[in-house]
Amino acid sequence: MAKYVLSLDGGGVRGLATSVYLFELEKRLKKPLSSKFDLVVGTSTGGIIALVISVLEIEGPKLLEIYSEANLKKIFSKSFSSFFRTKYSGENKMEVLHDYFGTMKMSDADLPCSILAHNLDTRFPTIFSERAHPELFVADVAAATSAAPTYFPAVEIESNWYVDGAVSTNNPALIAFSEGKKLFPGEEIKVFSVGTGFNNNFVEGSKTKYWGSLSWLRGGIIPMLLESNLEHQLSQELIGQNYFRVDSNLNEVASKIDIKTMSNLELMKEMGLKWWNKFEGPSLEFLDES
Template sequence: MGLYTACILAEIEKEIDRPIASCFDLIAGTSVGGIIALGLAAEVEAAVIRNAIATDGPKIFSRKPPPQSALAKKVALASNALHAKYRASTLRSTIVDLVGETTTLGDLQHRVMVPAVNLTKGSPQVFKTDHHPNFQRDWKVSVVDVALATSAAPTFFPLHKIGGELFADGGLYANSPDHLALHEAEHFLDHDPEDVWILSIGTTTSRFSFSNSGETDLGWMGWMDNQRLPRVMISAQQLNTEYMMGHRLEARYLRIDHQQSPEQERQLALDAASEGAIRDLWALSESSIRDNLGKGPLRSFLKHTAPPAQFYNRKAS
């Protein structure tokens, strides 16, 4: 639910004593990471985002630990067979509290890009601030709408409509949007890849694998049991992105994440917001910060101050 990511960002921001967005020429995020990215681009304090996730998470998602028995899992799956598991109203209220009801991408002072899937067109769509002369489409779109579009995870939340178009979670194709950010920097911001550095913060990785002695003929219930399908999709995307980015940027790519233990996997479902899950995610973030904050690679990022971004559809103030 993004708490691990927000906790790390809050600690970094506390350390540098300035908006963390000022360290970066471009911010990217998908799903809950997209919500966080939009908040940072609006210069909402990372600690405020963290506290909102910790406080509102149990209202948005499930307060209960994931079901463990076979019967409880089947009951949970069957109860959500026809409709999305959650309503988006509480999530929307949280986003409005963070960034405001009427704020648009054109109001943001930091470049940001947020992937979603346009189901009306049947294609990926990346919402962007107007940081290139050709970007004429998104700057009038509300930040709330973009946040709800990128986080409309199938089976978890209803699809989100913007105008006459339907959107789903960008994590369907870009759960880790690092490669999209590199492409943006190279092709639209005219940066040589040799000069690009990327800090990527995960949400705690679950490297989901199957036992060779387990069931192989799985139907929808088997694939959704223990969130197998979304876990496999997310894990495969993350590992592929890390591998490719490591080749492209080498030491200029810093990934901060924590691999869940088998015991943690049982507590940290994709939508877990129980007291135990919140406590575990907070503790894991503290461990990751201790491992990275004093080291050279992260320090290099935090010394950088991005020059003011140029935008192309803003009225002179």
């Protein structure tokens, strides 16, 4: 019997669309996601969702609460004006994470999970899991995987410093496939990948000729790097028919992982519902639930 791996992209508050889609999927399955999937893998906001599913076994409605306006306003407050500091302190984000995870450790996971963060000391991604890191606090791992550069400070865990897992890979589908192969040797691995939407923002090449670092930041270099389709293309080629992807163009939904997205929360909920309406049939067929 095939083993199903849930792979969740990064994307800041756009994870709300992911959560709405997963909520609808769970309703249709009539059982918790943790009962359908054999492993969950996530990076950045997808890493937080993965931990909630794995450690807390929270069902749909509670999953949506993470992206409540109250939580997001708290996380994206204490803004700094200095060019030489991160935009937000990270303290409020940690408070919200502690509200959910308390002093739980990775060993408390009921569903195997693999969470990506980028190690600044080794310059390689680190994959946190209940298997390799049972004594780590879940809140610390959640803070590390979502420590987006320029927005939140790096997080120290066991004398190493970590930033957002999306710095290494924003779509962790290939890592999900690899982790599944290691955890379930000899089994067929199916990767169910959920994105956070992508932009088709056009940058006119000739205008970038004399751009410096500040101009590239203004021009959206970070979202541009995070939304590369390379990972998706490679996953299609290497995993083949055992790879399924839920994602779409953001269109009118703002892409910035910022407090400015507050007015777009309803639009992101709409996007999650549109994903469900569009992908319901193929999703259930891939999961052998049709």
